Amino acid sequence: MARYELVKRSVALITLTNPPVNALSSPVRHAIANSMERALSDPKVRAVVICGENGRFCGGADIREFAGPLRGPPLIPVLEAIEAGDKPVVAAIEGMALGGGFELALFCHYRIAQSKARLGLPEVTLGILPAAGGTQRLPRLIGIPAALEMITTGRHISAQEALKLGIVDQVTDQNACETALEFALKAVGKPLSPRRVSTLTTPCPPDLDALLEAATMQVKKKTPGVMAPLACIQAVRAAATMPYSKGMKRESELMATLFNSGQARALQYCFFAQRTAGKWTLPSGAQWNNSKPREIRSAAVIGLGTMGRGIVVSLARVGISVIAVESEKKLLENGRQMVIGMLERDAKRRGVSASLNLLKFTLSLQDLKDVDLVIEAVFEDMALKKRVFQELSKVCRPGTLLCTNTSGLDVDALAGVTDRPHLVAGMHFFSPAHVMKLLEVVCGPRSSSETIATAMSLGKKMGKVSVAVGNCPGFVGNRMLKPYLDQATFLLEEGATPEQIDKALEDFGFAMGVFRMSDLAGLDVGWRVRKESGLTGPDVDPKNPPRKRQGRRYCPIPDMVCEQGRFGQKTGRGWYKYDKPGDTNAKPDPLIQNLLETYRSRYGIQPRNISDQEIIERCLFVLANEGFRILEDGMAARPEDIDVIYLFGYAFPRHRGGPMFYASMVGLERVLERLEHYHQAHPDVPHLEPSALLKKLVACGSPPVQQWREHIKTMRSHL
Numbered sequence: 241m242a243r244y245e246l247v248k249r250s251v252a253l254i255t256l257t258n259p260p261v262n263a264l265s266s267p268v269r270h271a272i273a274n275s276m277e278r279a280l281s282d283p284k285v286r287a288v289v290i291c292g293e294n295g296r297f298c299g300g301a302d303i304r305e306f307a308g309p310l311r312g313p314p315l316i317p318v319l320e321a322i323e324a325g326d327k328p329v330v331a332a333i334e335g336m337a338l339g340g341g342f343e344l345a346l347f348c349h350y351r352i353a354q355s356k357a358r359l360g361l362p363e364v365t366l367g368i369l370p371a372a373g374g375t376q377r378l379p380r381l382i383g384i385p386a387a388l389e390m391i392t393t394g395r396h397i398s399a400q401e402a403l404k405l406g407i408v409d410q411v412t413d414q415n416a417c418e419t420a421l422e423f424a425l426k427a428v429g430k431p432l433s434p435r436r437v438s439t440l441t442t443p444c445p446p447d448l449d450a451l452l453e454a455a456t457m458q459v460k461k462k463t464p465g466v467m468a469p470l471a472c473i474q475a476v477r478a479a480a481t482m483p484y485s486k487g488m489k490r491e492s493e494l495m496a497t498l499f500n501s502g503q504a505r506a507l508q509y510c511f512f513a514q515r516t517a518g519k520w521t522l523p524s525g526a527q528w529n530n531s532k533p534r535e536i537r538s539a540a541v542i543g544l545g546t547m548g549r550g551i552v553v554s555l556a557r558v559g560i561s562v563i564a565v566e567s568e569k570k571l572l573e574n575g576r577q578m579v580i581g582m583l584e585r586d587a588k589r590r591g592v593s594a595s596l597n598l599l600k601f602t603l604s605l606q607d608l609k610d611v612d613l614v615i616e617a618v619f620e621d622m623a624l625k626k627r628v629f630q631e632l633s634k635v636c637r638p639g640t641l642l643c644t645n646t647s648g649l650d651v652d653a654l655a656g657v658t659d660r661p662h663l664v665a666g667m668h669f670f671s672p673a674h675v676m677k678l679l680e681v682v683c684g685p686r687s688s689s690e691t692i693a694t695a696m697s698l699g700k701k702m703g704k705v706s707v708a709v710g711n712c713p714g715f716v717g718n719r720m721l722k723p724y725l726d727q728a729t730f731l732l733e734e735g736a737t738p739e740q741i742d743k744a745l746e747d748f749g750f751a752m753g754v755f756r757m758s759d760l761a762g763l764d765v766g767w768r769v770r771k772e773s774g775l776t777g778p779d780v781d782p783k784n785p786p787r788k789r790q791g792r793r794y795c796p797i798p799d800m801v802c803e804q805g806r807f808g809q810k811t812g813r814g815w816y817k818y819d820k821p822g823d824t825n826a827k828p829d830p831l832i833q834n835l836l837e838t839y840r841s842r843y844g845i846q847p848r849n850i851s852d853q854e855i856i857e858r859c860l861f862v863l864a865n866e867g868f869r870i871l872e873d874g875m876a877a878r879p880e881d882i883d884v885i886y887l888f889g890y891a892f893p894r895h896r897g898g899p900m901f902y903a904s905m906v907g908l909e910r911v912l913e914r915l916e917h918y919h920q921a922h923p924d925v926p927h928l929e930p931s932a933l934l935k936k937l938v939a940c941g942s943p944p945v946q947q948w949r950e951h952i953k954t955m956r957s958h959l
């Protein structure tokens with residue numbers, strides 16, 4: 241797990257060898273300790289260089305080890321032996337030095353970084369803090385403000401920034417290890433005391449309290465209810481106010497409060513879930529590691545509405561040439577200007593030049609005959625989409641992949657009108673498509689493994705978190721959203737207000753409650769879908785009870801809000817009122833309160849006090865319940881996939897892990913019992929009826945979420 245070599249006759253080269261990221265697992269810690277002992281006791285050795293194999297210094301502690309009891313030597317004493325030794329130790333940082341890897345480098349006397357290396361303390365994103373001395377050593381090295389920012393955000397910095405901050409001693413474009421070996425020889429004989437970070441005094445700003453208070457306010461605003469950043473601030477305070485040894489003790493006490501917390505478990509689960517989600521499978525046995533994606537050099541996007549424009553930008557900024565198609569000259573011109581503006585702003589922000597030369601705008605589908613892949617992003621209307629796919633089938637060369645950005649329509653029905661159903665898949669982006677990280681790749685029953693591999697790999701290239709899902713109405717994300725939204729409006733009927741429901745969800749951790757979010761997204765889209773599907777409007781049979789559709793409970797309040805022209809922020813009125821159209825500051829609206837009161841008295845509903853607990857349980861347990869049904873139906877391969885979709889597409893609070901992980905943390909038995917209770921109270925809401933999979937898991941003793949897959953295996957799968 242670490243290779244020991246004597247090089248240049250007098251330098252011990254210790255290479256960490258734990259692929260893929262040289263994490264500091266127990267055998268690696270052992271090997272470092274043994275290698276250091278050997279180097280320090282060998283009279284031939286005058287200096288030491290520590291590097292990582294395969295151009296990666298070290299990705300930090302082995303996160304997988306956090307779930308079990310500590311085995312092997314604890315990290316801090318291993319690192320302390322490096323600093324305390326009487327021979328200069330140089331860290332040769334290539335690739336990355338993160339978390340414990342960065343802390344390892346901070347215990348070395350010198351640090352050399354390759355110019356492409358990234359450094360950082362991302363522990364906060366895992367719900368913990370840099371507890372191998374990071375919170376005590378970094379402030380001593382670079383001062384409180386810069387250290388505080390790095391530690392509370394977990395931001396990775398470049399080698400150049402690390403040099404500017406004084407973290408590394410030299411940046412090289414050459415091999416960091418070679419440079420470090422030369423550097424180490426020159427360091428021999430120089431005094432080591434000033435190089436021992438633990439002996440430095442933290443430069444303490446005069447306004448320390450104000451600085452820490454401002455940082456506290458900032459993290460509370462940015463990540464309300466999240467514990468780790470607040471603990472990081474307390475640890476940094478200790479670096480400023482306590483001697484090193486006491487500060488280390490404080491760091492370890494604070495770590496103890498976080499290490500076994502539900503938030504840490506949730507955030508670490510998110511880390512692995514995100515990586516698991518890329519590992520797609522199909523019923524044919526094809527999967528991520530045995531299917532080759534095609535290279536996509538050119539693409540076309542049809543439709544330059546909000547979604548289409550975002551997709552064009554996402555493609556062009558990763559170097560793919562794009563033909564953008566609209567149906568009318570005016571729309572095309574408007575789209576062109578907006579896309580160019582977006583790309584220019586994006587390039588300016590990233591400090592690169594805008595790739596405008598990759599763009600072509602056209603009114604004719606005929607121009608698409610040679611592209612590698614098409615993404616259709618026209619209006620959400622099946623007849624229109626079918627016409628587009630028929631046309632594409634005639635125009636595009638036989639090998640072109642045809643993808644749709646539909647948010648829930650039947651991908652296989654579109655495949656069926658083409659001459660190449662195996663080359664058709666869904667690529668469901670989230671709005672705004674150039675910002676949102678999620679991509680649902682919809683696998684139709686006839687989509688080939690090459691098609692899915694290509695869509696997944698293209699998503700990755702565009703910087704998206706791509707998740708393979710099955711072809712069912714709404715796919716995974718939007719399918720689950722419906723029962724969640726329904727519960728929110730049922731709660732309105734029963735006595736809650738939009739602001740009460742939003743507050744309960746925001747206290748839970750959502751950045752925005754369901755009504756504020758709906759106002760932002762626009763209420764008219766859902767209204768149109770409901771009208772088209774005959775749930776509201778003239779097509780509804782007048783004999784139909786107003787609060788029922790097909791025997792199920794239906795809440796017409798969202799339709800009534802839309803009938804008043806209240807479409808959300810864009811019209812200055814929705815579930816809330818705004819000072820003017822486009823404003824974002826939502827204020828409770830007495831007119832909505834009136835509407836609710838009139839509605840309740842018209843239908844003889846006695847409003848009752850509804851607790852926050854009921855709001856959370858009904859909204860979130862029903863969400864998870866639909867997730868269980870999706871797993872049962874085989875439309876998602878694993879609970880992790882569902883959670884990743886909700887984390888990246890619907891801003892589910894990361895420290896809660898996602899709806900499925902949250903259900904497991906609450907306890908499946910409790911979720912089942914509450915769903916049974918609510919279903920008994922509302923038998924006309926089938927979504928509240930506990931799913932078969934939930935019952936099965938409870939019957940099996942509520943296994944942890946990572947083991948659910950074994951119980952799902954026996955059910956049918958589309959993935």
Ligand SMILES: C/C=C(\C)C(=O)SCCNC(=O)CCNC(=O)[C@H](O)C(C)(C)COP(=O)(O)OP(=O)(O)OC[C@H]1O[C@@H](n2cnc3c(N)ncnc32)[C@H](O)[C@@H]1OP(=O)(O)O
Pocket residue numbers: 260261263299300301302303304336338339340341362363366368369370371372512515516
């Ligand atoms: C106290 C706490 C201390 C001292 C700590 O150090 S906590 C850990 C701090 N470190 C991190 O948070 C870094 C986490 N890793 C990453 O950010 C990234 O993996 C990376 C930037 C190091 C590399 O990114 P990339 O090249 O895209 O590769 P992947 O992210 O896909 O990772 C490859 C596989 O390695 C596994 N991995 C990565 N880091 C760790 C780790 N620290 N411990 C255990 N396993 C790790 C990752 O899960 C991937 O595994 P597979 O999916 O391939 O099985």
